[in-house]
Amino acid sequence: MASLGSIRRDFAPWANPDEKPFIRFENVTKSFGSQTTAVDDLTLSIYEREFFVLLGPSGCGKTTLLRMLGGFEQPTSGRVLLDGQDLSGVPPYRRPVNMMFQSYALFPHMSVEKNIAFGLKQEGMPKAQIGERVQRMLKLVKLEKYASRKPHQLSGGQRQRVALARALAKRPKVLLLDEPLGALDKKLREETQFELMDLQQELGLTFVIVTHDQDEAMTMADRIAVMDAGKVLQVATPAEIYEAPNSRFVAEFIGNINIFDGQIVEKTGSAARIRDKSGTEFQIALGSNAQADGSAGLAVRPEKLQITRERPADAVNAIDGEVWDIAYMGDLTLYNLKLDDGRIIKISTINSRRRVEDALTWHDRAWVSFAPDAGVLLTR
Structure with missing residues (x-):
């Protein structure tokens, strides 16, 4: 499938059939006892220099997958390979990877520079080289002025940078990050996302990150693997995941979505009609996963919908209801439209003008309309 929207850089080795996966x-499969299967017969490829994100709800197996790559867990069956090498039986300290934990796990009695130097000393690196490497790392994460401070004297964002510098100091081929921004406040988390992206590109490393934060994944990833119940449901770029989800779970997990459940009643070439449960018919543009008949769901993002007081004269797809809730967000206004059968439709509109004449308000009747290519058909 062609890329739907640009990605961060001109980088798509997964699209090259001659490119070999790095991971x-x-x-x-990874089972804990006879009752719990955390990872279930999973096959996945990650490429060198990729910023790869494992995304999913708690308990979906993403952290277990990361820990198997780091050597902290061993697969019950199957193989994990890095740069062509089978990692079976290779202990964590002999793998060319380093893991940055959510808690940061800094030594409280050590200064910033000693925390960064710790792993290098354990490896027996000469003192002069350690000093040079530590200074390089301090400069990289912009903490030169804080080298002598202890962790408790730093902000949450600064402690996060120390942990990152310590993980990078050993120059791993792969950096594993388990919810690395979870302890930061919203503003700092957003700033740090871009810093991580810049750092990853500058160093040319492969980053594999675990998160349950959709916005975080969409911002940073070259590709996202959406996981549930130990399986990968879809692997694609952020734009493809958002605009062309391959299942109801992926569609509902990433962002807000409206799904009109119904039956495909007609298919002609690249178009079809679907009749939802209320009897309303919609004309849609078909994707490659569409079937000629059977049940399906038409998924439409809130920003793809238009809300108006009157039905637009040229509207192909339209349905009316009552304005049930309104949330003014500054740049956006969010509407919940309650249909006559009780369903709630979510609409978001951009506030591009300072004043809105005859604005919709609570309990007004309104129409929601959308273009045939605004949604995606979900058959599973």
């Missing part, structure tokens, strides 16, 4: 999970 490869082959039919990997």
